[in-house]
Amino acid sequence: MxxxxxxxxxxxxxxxxxxxxxxxxxxxxxxxxxxxxxxxPRDELYxxxxxxxxxxxxxxxxxxxxxxxxxxxxxxxxxxxLGAILPAFVLMLAATxxxxxxxxxxxFLSIMSAIRAASxxxxxxxxxxxxxxxxxDPLSLAIAVGCLLATLFNLLSxxxxxxxxxxxxxxxxxxxxxxx
Amino acid sequence: xxITLILAxxxxxxxGFGGGYAMLSLxxxxxxHLGLSAAQFADLNALDGLIPGPIAINSATYIxxxxxxxxxxxxxxxxxxxxxxxIVPLYLHFEHRIKNxxxxxxxxxxxxxxxxxxxxxxxxxxxxxxxxxVDTLGQIAKAQLNWANLLVLVIVLLMDAKWHLNPVxxxxxxxxxxxxxxxxx
Numbered sequence: 001m002x003x004x005x006x007x008x009x010x011x012x013x014x015x016x017x018x019x020x021x022x023x024x025x026x027x028x029x030x031x032x033x034x035x036x037x038x039x040x041p042r043d044e045l046y047x048x049x050x051x052x053x054x055x056x057x058x059x060x061x062x063x064x065x066x067x068x069x070x071x072x073x074x075x076x077x078x079x080x081x082l083g084a085i086l087p088a089f090v091l092m093l094a095a096t097x098x099x100x101x102x103x104x105x106x107x108f109l110s111i112m113s114a115i116r117a118a119s120x121x122x123x124x125x126x127x128x129x130x131x132x133x134x135x136x137d138p139l140s141l142a143i144a145v146g147c148l149l150a151t152l153f154n155l156l157s158x159x160x161x162x163x164x165x166x167x168x169x170x171x172x173x174x175x176x177x178x179x180x
Numbered sequence: 181x182x183i184t185l186i187l188a189x190x191x192x193x194x195x196g197f198g199g200g201y202a203m204l205s206l207x208x209x210x211x212x213h214l215g216l217s218a219a220q221f222a223d224l225n226a227l228d229g230l231i232p233g234p235i236a237i238n239s240a241t242y243i244x245x246x247x248x249x250x251x252x253x254x255x256x257x258x259x260x261x262x263x264x265x266x267i268v269p270l271y272l273h274f275e276h277r278i279k280n281x282x283x284x285x286x287x288x289x290x291x292x293x294x295x296x297x298x299x300x301x302x303x304x305x306x307x308x309x310x311x312x313x314v315d316t317l318g319q320i321a322k323a324q325l326n327w328a329n330l331l332v333l334v335i336v337l338l339m340d341a342k343w344h345l346n347p348v349x350x351x352x353x354x355x356x357x358x359x360x361x362x363x364x365x
Contacts, residue, residue, distance in 0.1 A: 015232060015233055016232055017232060018232050018233075023199070051271075053198070053199065054284050054285060054288055055197075055263070055264075055267050055271075055284075056193065056194050056195060056196050056197045056263050056267075057193050057194070057196060057236075057260075057261075057262075057263030057264045057267065058193070058196075058234045058236045058237060058260060058261065058263075058264055059199045059200075059234070060234045061234065061237070061261055061264040062263075062264040062267060062268060064264075065264050065265065065268040066268055066272075069268055069269070069272060074269075077265075077268060077269070081261065081264065081265065084234075085233070085234070085237050085257065085261060087232060087233055088231065088232060088233020088234060088237040088238055088241070089233075089237060089241050089253075089254075089257050091231045091232060091233065092227065092231050092233065092237070092238045092241040092242055093241050093245060093250070093253055095227050095230065095231050095242075096227070096241065096242045096245040096246065096253070097245065099223065099227065100245075100246070106362070107359055107362045107363070110328070110358045110359060110361060110362035111355045111358040111359045111362070112219075112223065112358070113310060113326070113328075113329060113358060114328055114329055114332045114354045114355060114357050114358025114359075114361070115222075115223070115226045115351055115354045115355055115358065116219055116222035116223065116226065116306065116309070116310040116329070117307075117310040117311065117326075117328075117329035117330070117332040117333040117336070117354060118226065118332055118333070118336045118350050118351055118353075118354035119222040119223070119225040119226040119229075119306060119310075120222065120303055120306035120307045120309075120310055120311075120333055121332070121333045121336035121337045121340065121350070122225060122226075122229060122336070122340070122347060122350070123201075123204070123225065123299055123300075123302055123303035123306060124300070124303045124307075124333075124337055125337065125340045125341065126201040126204070126299050126303075127201075127296055127299040127300035127303050128341075129201070130198075130201065130202065130292070130295055130296035130299060131293075131296040131300070133292075134292040134293045134295075134296055135293055135296060139293075140289075140292070140293035141293070143290060143293040143294050143297065144293040144294065144296045144297035144300075145297060146297065147293075147294045147295075147296075147297030147298050147301065148297035148298070148300050148301050148304075151205070151297070151298060151301035151302075152301050152304060152305070152317050153317065154316070157209055158205045158206050158208070158209040158298055159191055159195050159206060159209065161294055161298065162195050162197070162206065162291055162294055162295070162298070163195070164294075165290040165291050165293070165294030166197075166287040166290050166291050167290070168290045169286045169287050169288065169289045169290020169291060170283065170286045170287055170290065172286070172289075172290070173282060173285075173286030173289065174286075
């Protein structure tokens with residue numbers, strides 16, 4: 001069978017059945033591409049996974065593009081990439097159109113409002129998850145608190161803060177690099 | 181509108197380091213510029229939990245559809261893919277020169293803690309909106325406590341911390357509490 005078609009199919013399947021975030025695709029990709037079809041060694045898949053996380057953009061898509069390109073060049077990259085995003089696009093489009101038809105009154109409003117509270121709770125958990133792994137020294141803690149306060153008091157926008165934080169990261173890393 | 185959407189999602193894509201939740205603060209900021217309310221953003225976040233796929237893709241489709249219909253959804257989704265499609269061929273082409281680049285990891289060391297603070301800020305804003313009915317910290321004096329939503333937030337947080345429940349269950353439970361509360365209170 002054509003390699004592009006196989007890549008597309010594997011990513012389409014992985015994208016359809018994995019919830020909350022793209023990284024959940026990984027076990028399916030490993031089973032289908034590395035074990036069953038042997039199109040890619042497992043350590044290369046994990047190397048690309050680590051690498052994808054250092055770049056901006058949609059990590060799962062970057063990973064799919066790396067894998068696709070490695071297996072079958074440019075056309076492989078497009079096939080894997082398309083497979084990775086198509087389920088999310090189609091399902092989310094259908095869900096959004098459905099959502100636009102939900103009445104915003106009476107019991108529906110009460111239900112939606114409660115779901116929004118759950119949504120806020122998800123973000124508290126997400127912030128805790130990010131903080132737990134990334135706030136290990138005083139500088140990171142200062143950056144995090146600075147971003148929190150600057151956003152809450154409307155001082156600087158999120159894009160500005162992210163650029164500033166990147167610059168701070170660069171400056172603070174420089175001397176350490178020269179020492180080593 | 182389509183041009184505005186494309187610019188917004190280029191910004192989200194190229195500044196979006198660290199994956200879905202780290203990108204959410206950017207998505208929130210841009211969605212506010214595009215005219216979405218905090219409630220609509222909260223609904224997006226709930227749908228993210230229900231629908232498979234990367235958070236940034238789901239968000240692009242949702243925001244595009246709400247602001248400019250199908251063509252908006254398509255344009256926003258394709259735009260948010262641009263960084264991956266540019267970076268992968270570039271990296272593979274210059275691999276030997278980029279490998280072990282300390283600059284990228286240094287930038288990430290700054291941005292990851294920033295995204296923790298930024299996501300917490302969005303979480304606080306959504307909590308203010310859903311529990312207090314106000315949009316900013318400055319209006320907190322005018323807040324009116326919504327007990328049902330406070331209950332939901334605490335229950336979902338506790339369940340998430342304790343059992344890492346699937347968001348689908350959390351959303352079902354939240355909806356149930358909201359529905360029952362409407363008829364009881």
